[in-house]
Amino acid sequence: MTADPLAGPPRRRRNFALLSARAGAAFLTPAGLLVAVFVIVPFFWVIFVSFTNRTLLGRTALNPEFVGLANYLTLFDPATFFQRGQFGFSLILTTQFVVASALIGQALLGLLLAWLMQTVPAWLKRITETFVIAAWILPEVVIGFAWFAFLDRDAGTLNMLLTGLGLPAGDFLLQQPFWVIVVFNTWRGAAFSMMLFNSAFSSIPPSYFQAADVAGASSWQKFKDIGLPLIRGHIVTDLILITMWTFNTFTPFLLTNGGPSYRTELVSIYNYRVAFQDFQFGKGAAVGVVMMLINLAFALVYLSLGRRKKGR
Amino acid sequence: MRLTLPAFFGRLAFSALAALLGAAFALPLVWFLFAPFNARAELGLAIPAPWTLQNFVTVFGNSYAVQALGNSLIQAVGGVVLIGAAATLAAYALSRSAIPGKGAVTYVLLLFSSVVSGSAAMVPIFLIVSAAGLMDTHLAVILTFAGGLLPTAMFILRDFIDSIPKSYEESAMVAGASPVQAFFDVALPVIRPGIVVVVVWGFVNIWGSFLIPFILLRSDKYMPASVAIYSFYSEAGTPIVTLLAAYSLIYSLPVIVLYLFVSWKFGFRFFGGIKA
Numbered sequence: 001m002t003a004d005p006l007a008g009p010p011r012r013r014r015n016f017a018l019l020s021a022r023a024g025a026a027f028l029t030p031a032g033l034l035v036a037v038f039v040i041v042p043f044f045w046v047i048f049v050s051f052t053n054r055t056l057l058g059r060t061a062l063n064p065e066f067v068g069l070a071n072y073l074t075l076f077d078p079a080t081f082f083q084r085g086q087f088g089f090s091l092i093l094t095t096q097f098v099v100a101s102a103l104i105g106q107a108l109l110g111l112l113l114a115w116l117m118q119t120v121p122a123w124l125k126r127i128t129e130t131f132v133i134a135a136w137i138l139p140e141v142v143i144g145f146a147w148f149a150f151l152d153r154d155a156g157t158l159n160m161l162l163t164g165l166g167l168p169a170g171d172f173l174l175q176q177p178f179w180v181i182v183v184f185n186t187w188r189g190a191a192f193s194m195m196l197f198n199s200a201f202s203s204i205p206p207s208y209f210q211a212a213d214v215a216g217a218s219s220w221q222k223f224k225d226i227g228l229p230l231i232r233g234h235i236v237t238d239l240i241l242i243t244m245w246t247f248n249t250f251t252p253f254l255l256t257n258g259g260p261s262y263r264t265e266l267v268s269i270y271n272y273r274v275a276f277q278d279f280q281f282g283k284g285a286a287v288g289v290v291m292m293l294i295n296l297a298f299a300l301v302y303l304s305l306g307r308r309k310k311g312r
Numbered sequence: 313m314r315l316t317l318p319a320f321f322g323r324l325a326f327s328a329l330a331a332l333l334g335a336a337f338a339l340p341l342v343w344f345l346f347a348p349f350n351a352r353a354e355l356g357l358a359i360p361a362p363w364t365l366q367n368f369v370t371v372f373g374n375s376y377a378v379q380a381l382g383n384s385l386i387q388a389v390g391g392v393v394l395i396g397a398a399a400t401l402a403a404y405a406l407s408r409s410a411i412p413g414k415g416a417v418t419y420v421l422l423l424f425s426s427v428v429s430g431s432a433a434m435v436p437i438f439l440i441v442s443a444a445g446l447m448d449t450h451l452a453v454i455l456t457f458a459g460g461l462l463p464t465a466m467f468i469l470r471d472f473i474d475s476i477p478k479s480y481e482e483s484a485m486v487a488g489a490s491p492v493q494a495f496f497d498v499a500l501p502v503i504r505p506g507i508v509v510v511v512v513w514g515f516v517n518i519w520g521s522f523l524i525p526f527i528l529l530r531s532d533k534y535m536p537a538s539v540a541i542y543s544f545y546s547e548a549g550t551p552i553v554t555l556l557a558a559y560s561l562i563y564s565l566p567v568i569v570l571y572l573f574v575s576w577k578f579g580f581r582f583f584g585g586i587k588a
Contacts, residue, residue: 018481019491024409028417031402031462034394035421038459039428042436049435109333116330124327128334135337137571139520141538142344142560148355149347149553150340155356157343187337219322248429250523268431275435276527284435291432299426303419 043292049285056279064282071286085262087287090270094247097182097266102246105186107239110193115223117194118201129194136191144254147184148173173256177264181252188251193238200234201227233305240302244295267291347557354553367558376532377559380540383450384563387525387536388518390454395465395514396507398458403469404495404503408478418467425463430523441528448530456528457518465510472506473499509578512570519566537563 019027050071054064081088113132117125135143150157151172159169172180204227212222228235250268252258258265258273265273267287275284347353348367350360371377406414430437437456446452480502481494489497522538529535541563544555 018478018485018494019405019409021409021411023491024405024411027401027405027409028411030394031398031466034398034455034459035424035462037440038437038456039424039463041440042433043424043428045436045439046433049439113330113333116326116333119323120327120330124330124334128330128337131334131337131341133571134341137516137567138341138564139538139567141520141522141541142564145541145551145556145560146340146344148551149343152355155354157339157357160357161339187340190337219326244426244429248431250431254522271431271434272523272527275438281435281439288432288435291429292427295427295429295432296423299423302426303423 046285046288046292049281050289052282052285054281054285056276056281067282071283074283075286075290085265087267087270087290089262090265090267091290093178093264094266096178097185098243098246101182101185102189102242103239105182106189106193106242106246107235109186109190110238111197111235113190113194114197114201115227117198119219132191132194135187136189140251141254143188144251147255151180174260177256177260181256181264181266184252184255185246185249189242189246193242196234196238197231200231204230236305237302240298240305244298244302247294247298248291344557344561347553348561350557351554353557367554368562371555371558371562374555376540376543377537377555379533380535380537381563383534383540384519384536384538386450387453387457388515390450391457391461391518392511392514394454394458395461396511399462399465399469399510400500400503400507402462403466403473404499406466406470407473408481408499418470421463422467425460428460430460430521434523434527437524438527447528448534450534452528453518453525453534453536456524457514457521461514461517465514468510468513469503469506472509473503476502505578509574512574516567516570 049064051066051068052064053060053067053070055061075087080086082092083089113128117129120128138146151159153159153169153171153174158172162169170176208226208230209222212226217225248268249266250272252264252266253269253272256264258269268291271284271287271291274280274287343355343357346358346360349363349365350358351364351366353360353367405411406418411417441447441452441456446455476499481489481491481498484494484498485491519536520538525536526539529539532540537559541556541559544552544559
């Protein structure tokens with residue numbers, strides 16, 4: 001936080017910027033260093049490590065050898081690609097997870113909630129929003145534990161409820177682990193979509209809806225013909241963001257540990273297992289590179305949308 | 313406003329649906345309202361009889377548990393001090409200085425920060441921290457989070473500073489202040505609400521995170537609450553439910569308080585909209 005030696009007295013400055021380039025550079029330095037070391041260097045380092053056979057322990061921990069594309073060939077080996085506990089299985093599982101829990105679950109539920117919140121009484125809106133947001137802001141380990149108790153086979157709240165309704169109880173973490181993490185992630189993340197769509201809906205001039213009311217439009221017609229078309233941009237933003245977050249999420253690990261028998265092993269969890277349980281850093285790095293490439297594709301789409309909006 | 317009968321039932325159906333969804337969201341958390349106050353809590357839902365604070369007494373009597381909360385505090389506060397200071401300076405420079413290529417810097421940072429996620433970069437982050445000799449220290453966690461959260465913090469703050477008229481600082485400089493003085497004495501007080509938002513956002517993110525401390529720390533001495541919570545398991549691997557429930561509640565409290573603070577102060581508009 002050093003005050004750069006004043007960067008020249010103000011009267012000498014020719015442009016209208018408030019900070020000289022030198023002072024600006026000094027102001028940028030601390031953040032620049034931190035981001036460089038912990039964001040930019042890892043990006044290139046992970047690419048480098050993915051071409052080596054580096055391990056956490058043993059001889060290759062200190063003297064990793066260059067192995068070319070070997071790690072990638074292992075990951076994409078057609079003979080094992082789709083087997084449980086292999087990279088391809090994990091990648092497909094993650095894709096299904098993103099589609100089901102983010103694109104369908106969070107986005108649709110968020111949209112429905114945001115639309116409902118426009119008309120329900122204020123007290124109901126406040127209570128509902130509180131719980132939806134609580135699911136989103138509480139620390140992930142707490143949420144993981146809450147769901148563990150909620151789903152307990154013998155005493156959990158869910159089974160208690162099901163039994164009370166005359167429905168069969170079940171050990172869902174064992175029987176339907178994939179759908180458990182889908183519902184879990186939908187529940188956990190719907191708040192973001194709800195809030196984004198909420199603010200999108202409230203930016204629509206009320207007169208549009210009043211005019212539709214006068215014409216006798218139903219709520220569904222107002223949603224379909226006014227609400228939806230006017231927030232299309234927000235929907236695209238929302239879908240890209242929740243896709244990226246869901247693709248990278250590690251939270252289901254706290255509920256299922258990736259199991260049973262790899263049935264909930266998302267790529268983030270697969271990456272952790274390969275690198276920190278099997279100690280294969282080279283292979284784990286290769287997984288990281290593939291993940292980053294996928295992130296890059298989404299980020300480029302997202303940023304190009306942002307640019308277009310600014311250009312208008 | 314007069315309501316026709318179908319419109320009335322429509323409203324009613326909407327409210328019923330909203331209530332149902334709210335209940336569905338509340339359901340997995342209901343257990344948490346009771347279990348911490350029940351000395352014989354199990355995974356099932358049960359109203360405590362009698363209500364007791366015994367579980368909290370046990371938690372606070374457990375030095376490891378208390379130490380872990382302290383560690384969470386050290387790491388979160390350390391992180392947000394760095395983030396707050398570095399992001400404010402950087403955002404101010406991005407907004408007010410004439411550095412060439414500002415736009416490009418912003419674009420590249422935004423790109424990298426969304427590409428390099430914790431779960432994609434866990435191997436290189438581990439290796440960098442290890443190479444720097446910081447493995448198993450508070451500093452490892454603090455620096456990793458500062459670096460990872462800074463880009464987003466900078467963008468939030470830059471937008472905030474962009475919305476402040478330059479004439480504030482300009483008039484200070486007409487009165488003879490140096491640019492740096494104008495920053496510290498004029499701009500900084502105006503930016504403060506933005507900094508508060510970034511600091512709260514950073515705090516909640518670090519406080520609640522699991523993966524980074526999980527891979528960067530080894531010894532009990534430095535474990536934050538998010539990882540230490542997994543020590544409340546019996547030898548057989550079953551959770552000691554009473555402790556876990558009470559501890560989870562204590563551990564969640566700062567997040568709840570900060571949320572209430574921010575929504576009271578600023579209205580919970582879009583704070584935290586962008587999670588790391």
